[in-house]
Amino acid sequence: MEVKNIVSPQEHQPKDYKSENNVRWCPGCGDHAVLNSLHKAMAELNIEPHETVVVSGIGCSSRLTYYMNTYGFHSIHGRAAAIATGVKVANPSLSVWVATGDGDSLAIGGNHFIQAVRRNVNINIILFNNKIYGLTKGQFSPTSARGFVSKTSPYGTVEDPFHPAELCFGARGTFFARSIDVELKNSTAAMVAAAKHKGASVVEVLQNCVIFNDGIHNSITDRAWKAERTINLKQGEKMLFGADNEKGIVLDGFNLKAVTIGQDGYTMDDVLVHDATVKDNTLHLKLALMGAENDLPVALGVIRDVEADTYDEDYAKQIETVQQKTGKKSFTEFVMSTSNIWEVK
Amino acid sequence: MANQIIVKDLNQVSIRFSGDSGDGMQLSGTLFSTLSAIFGNEIATFPDFPAEIRAPQGTLHGVSGYQVRIGSDRVYNSGDKTDVLVAMNPAALKVNVQYLRKGSIVLYDTDSFQKKDLEKALFTTDDPFNELQLHDVQAIPVAITSLTKSSLEGMEMDNKSMIRSKNMFALGIVCWLFNRPLSIADRLLEQKFAKKPLLVQANIKALTDGYNYGNNIHLTASTYQIETVEYSKGFYTDVNGNQAAAYGLMAAAEKAGLELFLGSYPITPATDILQELAKRKDLGVKALQMEDEIAGIASAIGASFAGRLAATSTSGPGLSLKSEALGLAVMTELPLVVVDVQRGGPSTGMPTKSEQGDLNQALYGRNGESPLVVMAATSPTDCFESAYWASKLAVEHMTPVILLTDGYIANGSSAWKIPDLEEYPEIKPHYVKEFEGEAQTWKPFLRDKDTLVRYWAAPGTPDYMHRVGGLEKDSATGIISSDPANHQMMVNIRRAKIDKIADCIPELEVMGDKDADTLIVGWGGTYGHLLEALEGIRKNGKKAALAHFKYISPLPKNTEEVLRKYKRIIVAEQNLGQFAEYLQGKFGNLNIRKFNRVKGQPFLVWRLIEEFTKIIEEN
Numbered sequence: 001m002e003v004k005n006i007v008s009p010q011e012h013q014p015k016d017y018k019s020e021n022n023v024r025w026c027p028g029c030g031d032h033a034v035l036n037s038l039h040k041a042m043a044e045l046n047i048e049p050h051e052t053v054v055v056s057g058i059g060c061s062s063r064l065t066y067y068m069n070t071y072g073f074h075s076i077h078g079r080a081a082a083i084a085t086g087v088k089v090a091n092p093s094l095s096v097w098v099a100t101g102d103g104d105s106l107a108i109g110g111n112h113f114i115q116a117v118r119r120n121v122n123i124n125i126i127l128f129n130n131k132i133y134g135l136t137k138g139q140f141s142p143t144s145a146r147g148f149v150s151k152t153s154p155y156g157t158v159e160d161p162f163h164p165a166e167l168c169f170g171a172r173g174t175f176f177a178r179s180i181d182v183e184l185k186n187s188t189a190a191m192v193a194a195a196k197h198k199g200a201s202v203v204e205v206l207q208n209c210v211i212f213n214d215g216i217h218n219s220i221t222d223r224a225w226k227a228e229r230t231i232n233l234k235q236g237e238k239m240l241f242g243a244d245n246e247k248g249i250v251l252d253g254f255n256l257k258a259v260t261i262g263q264d265g266y267t268m269d270d271v272l273v274h275d276a277t278v279k280d281n282t283l284h285l286k287l288a289l290m291g292a293e294n295d296l297p298v299a300l301g302v303i304r305d306v307e308a309d310t311y312d313e314d315y316a317k318q319i320e321t322v323q324q325k326t327g328k329k330s331f332t333e334f335v336m337s338t339s340n341i342w343e344v345k
Numbered sequence: 346m347a348n349q350i351i352v353k354d355l356n357q358v359s360i361r362f363s364g365d366s367g368d369g370m371q372l373s374g375t376l377f378s379t380l381s382a383i384f385g386n387e388i389a390t391f392p393d394f395p396a397e398i399r400a401p402q403g404t405l406h407g408v409s410g411y412q413v414r415i416g417s418d419r420v421y422n423s424g425d426k427t428d429v430l431v432a433m434n435p436a437a438l439k440v441n442v443q444y445l446r447k448g449s450i451v452l453y454d455t456d457s458f459q460k461k462d463l464e465k466a467l468f469t470t471d472d473p474f475n476e477l478q479l480h481d482v483q484a485i486p487v488a489i490t491s492l493t494k495s496s497l498e499g500m501e502m503d504n505k506s507m508i509r510s511k512n513m514f515a516l517g518i519v520c521w522l523f524n525r526p527l528s529i530a531d532r533l534l535e536q537k538f539a540k541k542p543l544l545v546q547a548n549i550k551a552l553t554d555g556y557n558y559g560n561n562i563h564l565t566a567s568t569y570q571i572e573t574v575e576y577s578k579g580f581y582t583d584v585n586g587n588q589a590a591a592y593g594l595m596a597a598a599e600k601a602g603l604e605l606f607l608g609s610y611p612i613t614p615a616t617d618i619l620q621e622l623a624k625r626k627d628l629g630v631k632a633l634q635m636e637d638e639i640a641g642i643a644s645a646i647g648a649s650f651a652g653r654l655a656a657t658s659t660s661g662p663g664l665s666l667k668s669e670a671l672g673l674a675v676m677t678e679l680p681l682v683v684v685d686v687q688r689g690g691p692s693t694g695m696p697t698k699s700e701q702g703d704l705n706q707a708l709y710g711r712n713g714e715s716p717l718v719v720m721a722a723t724s725p726t727d728c729f730e731s732a733y734w735a736s737k738l739a740v741e742h743m744t745p746v747i748l749l750t751d752g753y754i755a756n757g758s759s760a761w762k763i764p765d766l767e768e769y770p771e772i773k774p775h776y777v778k779e780f781e782g783e784a785q786t787w788k789p790f791l792r793d794k795d796t797l798v799r800y801w802a803a804p805g806t807p808d809y810m811h812r813v814g815g816l817e818k819d820s821a822t823g824i825i826s827s828d829p830a831n832h833q834m835m836v837n838i839r840r841a842k843i844d845k846i847a848d849c850i851p852e853l854e855v856m857g858d859k860d861a862d863t864l865i866v867g868w869g870g871t872y873g874h875l876l877e878a879l880e881g882i883r884k885n886g887k888k889a890a891l892a893h894f895k896y897i898s899p900l901p902k903n904t905e906e907v908l909r910k911y912k913r914i915i916v917a918e919q920n921l922g923q924f925a926e927y928l929q930g931k932f933g934n935l936n937i938r939k940f941n942r943v944k945g946q947p948f949l950v951w952r953l954i955e956e957f958t959k960i961i962e963e964n
């Protein structure tokens with residue numbers, strides 16, 4: 001990972017990554033918290049603001065770029081992943097981040113998103129999932145549930161949503177994490193892990209749009225039942241959840257099942273241990289798809305974190321290898337070395 | 346028969362190799378043009394591909410041709426007509442009848458002029474020449490396929506592979522006809538198939554035997570002796586326009602001290618640029634095949650933001666997809682070179698054919714007031730100069746530049762003197778280090794007072810962190826702004842910045858009779874045809890002048906002055922009048938006559954002469 005190569009003359013504080021621009025999201029919007037987490041994550045990583053680039057598309061969430069005191073590119077709808085690919089391949093020593101919405105990356109920019117993940121370009125994608133188009137004032141998005149009523153679906157949608165994780169794994173993604181907007185500590189940890197991961201990292205943040213989709217994640221995030229309905233996955237630890245960690249995830253045939261330890265004959269030994277680093281993504285996908293519909297808690301934390309070659313590094317290596325073999329050529333040396341050269345004396 | 350061969354024009358001859366797309370005609374053609382160039386002729390070529398890779402054998406729409414024009418001087422284009430046609434099958438004969446000059450030679454393969462071959466080409470009799478009313482050509486029947494087979498007998502290869510060398514046998518005959526030394530051809534073949542010695546051996550054998558065959562049947566060669574040209578001293582190679590464009594980008598990157606980045610997506614006839622640059626890892630070029638044209642330009646814009654010389658290559662449909670991102674490059678004022686190799690449109694149109702239909706798209710194909718630089722290359726070798734200048738303008742003026750080429754010059758080739766880069770103008774990117782104030786006072790849309798160019802601060806540069814984007818920005822603070830007065834000012838500035846580039850480009854030149862009444866005007870890839878037409882008209886004793894445009898937005902400073910001097914202006918272009926309307930819109934009150942052909946084929950010089958002369962003769 002490129003971050004550790006940066007020799008840092010000073011310890012950075014979160015405020016070093018804050019720009020002077022006024023933050024213009026609605027009061028109470030989950031985006032504020034995500035921004036704070038990102039400032040904290042960068043400080044923890046201690047990356048140089050001038051060696052950091054944040055690229056975003058269009059949407060409320062994509063405005064994040066303006067609030068960063070790094071290099072920033074607020075681009076056009078859906079294209080952030082492709083632009084970020086250009087930035088990173090052009091200069092692999094930069095720390096490159098993408099801020100994007102569920103519409104931005106899963107609708108108009110769906111192809112760029114999966115291709116960047118497939119190529120494993122070493123960028124960190126923060127996907128703000130509020131299951132709505134915020135900036136255009138409340139239309140359903142590709143992550144809205146079937147039947148969701150919005151301004152463009154007054155009778156409810158008749159289409160099934162994407163699960164971002166499924167797209168990520170379908171594109172052979174090597175890193176996927178999930179967090180809740182207002183849980184700064186967990187979000188920061190997920191972003192730090194994403195940056196440390198070599199390759200394309202996707203962090204899905206469950207974000208609340210107070211204006212057009214207020215409470216959309218409440219069935220998961222409300223304090224009253226969060227402990228029962230979510231599980232924080234930690235590398236190398238048992239998959240436990242519940243107010244007193246009294247529940248666990250076990251394997252039941254090919255499926256996952258939530259059990260209470262000590263009931264129905266289940267013991268602590270039956271509870272699975274989380275390993276985000278296994279190459280095979282079958283279990284990761286199952287974990288990422290857990291939810292109320294299959295009587296399982298929603299997984300938070302780093303679900304998958306697998307080492308693999310990155311596009312930007314391999315591209316640079318290929319150039320190095322060729323140049324070692326043929327020598328680094330100037331333009332004239334190259335043209336003179338082509339076939340069909342003749343001299344007029 | 347052979348003794349009757351007569352050739353009237355010894356200065357210039359056009360030869361067309363034609364056959365099935367699988368017959369290797371493109372190879373025969375390129376070899377012949379290269380060896381003629383090395384021999385010392387001027388050359389111009391025109392590959393005419395079918396749209397299908399392998400259309401059904403022997404059919405009319407599967408015919409692939411390669412025209413080479415050679416001459417002692419003034420070879421400005423690949424020629425309207427053909428003096429020598431090599432027809433590997435009846436379909437090739439039928440398709441090319443329109444190009445045959447009176448008295449031209451038709452060398453054809455009798456082995457593939459059998460009944461079933463004639464039927465495939467929709468002949469209804471067994472005498473194709475008669476059926477096509479070709480009474481005044483000199484037909485030379487040669488059993489090319491069987492002669493090739495017997496030539497290669499005993500070599501360790503199967504029948505099919507042997508037959509594949511028939512293009513070399515045919516080339517051998519043509520080499521005999523034009524007195525070309527085989528040694529050059531042998532060398533070229535050795536280079537081309539360096540990894541396949543057996544193939545080299547077979548091809549050289551077929552070539553030699555074809556040559557000897559010409560000798561044995563006494564095809565008179567001396568009639569075709571083409572004088573060599575006085576080339577200036579130096580090293581030469583032959584390039585086509587796509588290669589030259591790729592080279593121009595590479596040369597500019599080196600001169601500017603920048604890494605070259607290309608983001609692209611394959612599309613005919615522009616793919617070669619991506620392929621050429623993908624090979625150039627030895628020069629450190631990064632050429633990415635992205636998932637579509639949008640990602641191609643988006644990645645290039647990202648690379649440009651990151652401080653590289655960034656380019657994207659495409660053809661019409663791809664340019665359409667790039668529109669929104671081009672607007673982003675205009676708004677963020679980032680350098681970018683977009684090469685659009687125009688093809689027949691609209692939509693998928695005629696991918697392998699050439700036209701000039703994308704001018705309006707280049708000029709206006711974006712939302713909002715979105716000015717940028719538009720250039721058009723005039724010949725295969727000019728693609729080098731133009732790509733070099735496009736890059737120079739992009740990084741010195743912080744703007745996207747669209748360089749229009751077209752299928753004709755992209756695939757056509759000519760001899761090219763390898764340039765001495767020392768002699769090329771410097772390229773000085775407008776880096777933020779040129780900014781005179783303190784880093785703390787710098788904002789991304791502060792500009793050079795004279796040129797109005799903003800400064801380029803790439804990530805990695807300490808103290809210049811900033812944000813750009815598609816939203817309008819305050820001219821002073823660089824913060825997003827929808828202030829009415831600010832927007833008006835920014836719109837004006839973006840326009841003025843482009844207009845000011847007119848100070849940095851060459852003035853428009855007028856060729857021919859400066860005191861003529863009629864000015865012929867063209868732009869881009871039709872230059873060779875218009876120049877030859879001009880000469881033809883003047884040879885006929887009429888006065889005419891020609892102004893050919895390479896810079897379209899902005900126009901050269903003296904454009905209006907030049908145009909106003911003439912009583913009438915003929916604007917000739919391969920569209921329905923886009924440039925004519927552009928000029929009229931800019932200056933008004935010009936007496937413009939439009940000459941438009943949109944057939945996917947190059948202009949015909951004789952036709953230009955005829956039509957222009959009619960106009961000149963009007964009072």
Ligand SMILES: Cc1ncc(C[n+]2csc(CCOP(=O)(O)OP(=O)(O)O)c2C)c(N)n1
Pocket residue numbers: 058059060061062077100101102103104105128130132133134135136141
């Ligand atoms: C080419 C284009 N099409 C449509 C739009 C309008 N638009 C802007 S943002 C947006 C959707 C935003 O949704 P999302 O990505 O989920 O971001 P959010 O606002 O919810 O954070 C749309 C449709 C646009 N800006 N550009």
Ligand code: SF4
Pocket residue numbers: 024025026028029030031060061130134135208209210211212
């Ligand atoms: S509309 Fe929704 S997503 Fe956008 S800023 Fe307001 S609360 Fe946030």
Ligand SMILES: [Mg+2]
Pocket residue numbers: 059101102103128129130131132133134141
């Ligand atoms: Mg959204």
